[in-house]
Amino acid sequence: MIIGNIKNRARYASLGEDIMQALEYFASVLEKPEDAPKEFADIPLPGGKVLIRVRPLNTVPMEKGVMEAHYKELDIHFVASGEEKMALSDVSALRLTKEDPDNDVYFLEGEMNTIVTLTPGTFVIAYPEDAHMGCIAVNEPMPIVKMIAKMTAEKI
Template sequence: MIIDKLSNAKQYYGLSKRIEKALKYLENTDLSKLEVGKYEIDGKNIYVSIAEYETKNIEQGKWEAHRKYLDIQFIIFGKEKMGYAPINEMKMKNEYNQEKDILFLEGDGNYLVANEGTFILFAPEDAHMPGIKACEQQFVKKAVVKILL
């Protein structure tokens, strides 16, 4: 897991060409003007989903992880709390859904607050619980870039 401000994205270009391309997309696109939906950056190799929602109580949160794609979650507006835990410290809640590339888990983790302009990179070994209210429920607009491994 990596958490940082998008203004520091250049520091992570060397991780991979796809991560570099995804970060440059976030840096060079006016995400506030994108409608909710899915946009291809590099076909199925890299795409972004734009979401808008109200943050929820922690009891409504779900631990998740992915195997095929790495997530870069970027807060466009608002702020939210996100859970993080090493996947090997969690228990599988159900079988991995290969078609949707998602695995739901149970367990405990740590929480961090992501403010506007913050991105968090979650690798397959990182279980995460997004969309949780930080102090109070609020509107969030977020970009989730999926990068094929």
């Protein structure tokens, strides 16, 4: 996992073009929030390797969160508006409860060992070994606009 701020995105250039393309997209959202999508959407970026999922959501208490991992995809989580907590842990420390390999989604349970607060500008890169639980309320539940960049981990 990598936790960073979009203003420092140039430091992550060594992670590859796909990751940088996603980070540049998120930077454009911060630079012109009035032009950013706010409704449910899937936006393929030029080149077809990166998909941005826009999800207007409401955060929930931690006990209602869902832990998941993706074994073939890498996610970059970004909050365009609002704030959320995200819990993360190595999948090897968790128990698999349900799997949907056709959609590369694996649900897990157990102790999450890292909790980070995402505000506009903060991002989390979750690799296949990083289980994650997003959309957790910081204080009280609130509406957020969450963006997730999805890309095949094999291309990274």
